[in-house]
Amino acid sequence: MAGIVAVFDFDKTIIDLDSDNWVVDELGFTDLFNQLLPTMPWNTLMDTMMKELHSNGKTIDDIVKVLERVPIHPRIVPAIKAAHALGCELRIVSDANLFFIETIVKHLGLTDYFSEINTNPSYVDEEGRLKIFPCHDFHSSPHGCNLCPPNMCKGMVMERIQASVASEGKKKFIYLGDGSGDFCPSLKLREGDHVMPRKDYPVWDLICKNRPHIKAEIHEWSDGEDLERVLLQLIHTISMEEANKLFAEECKFETIPMAAHESLPKAVSVPH
Ligand SMILES: [Mg+2]
Ligand SMILES: [Zn+2]
Secondary structure: OOOEEEEEOOOOOOOOOOHHHHHHHHOOOHHHHHHHHHHOOHHHHHHHHHHHHHHOOOOHHHHHHHHHOOOOOOOHHHHHHHHHHOOOEEEEEEEEEHHHHHHHHHHOOOHHHEEEEEEEOEEEOOOOOEEEOOOOOOOOOOOOOOOOOOOOOHHHHHHHHHHHHHHHOOOEEEEEEOOHHHHHHHHHOOOOOEEEEEOOOHHHHHHHHOHHHOOOEEOOEOOHHHHHHHHHHHHHHHHHHHHHHHHHHHHHHHHHHHHHHHHOOOHHHOOO
């Protein structure tokens, strides 16, 4: 039961849009964002946008209020709670930032359901401005993956997670995502793992075009209702397989002592 690790992307997987765009658009900074977009990496741009918001009088409270009304499909929260109740360990791997994700996850009442959030670090400084940093420092130690943006290789994060749970016995992974950044971690999945790409989104296209490179089983989904159905079905199927395997092993185990017993010398033959 507890042998499953479900790894969720955040934007357009848990919530129904991109949290970065949502904050910028809702606070009325779309034009500036579009103007600066061609000039710097996304992660640097978001940090710059936070500086702009702050110098234009937008407070952390304004950002929190916007984050708290982010659109989410009504079946996502029940799906996450059900997966957790079925014994899955849940993690988030996202190219948004920690402040946005923690604020939304807390607002949804899901803080205790995730064991780990892997994302770009961020914090509110003493002046009340949100600072956003890259997950991997691309100046001092570039990750060297040409599939991923310079600030974050989700595949590297995935490998770290795989290594961190390796000592806990055989775990099966379910990876859920929508974006092109979710392709790299999908490639890291092994046989017996499962990938849930959002249908008609970039990761789905990439997976469809590169099927021979994907070792995991592929299960597409299109909206929150679909995500819930596919995810829970998958967890049930995996749990059933695990239970059957355990049962088969127990049966095998029971026959060993019987056979061993028969070959033991008879106790009565031991001389006094
Ligand atoms: Mg996404
Ligand atoms: Zn990568």
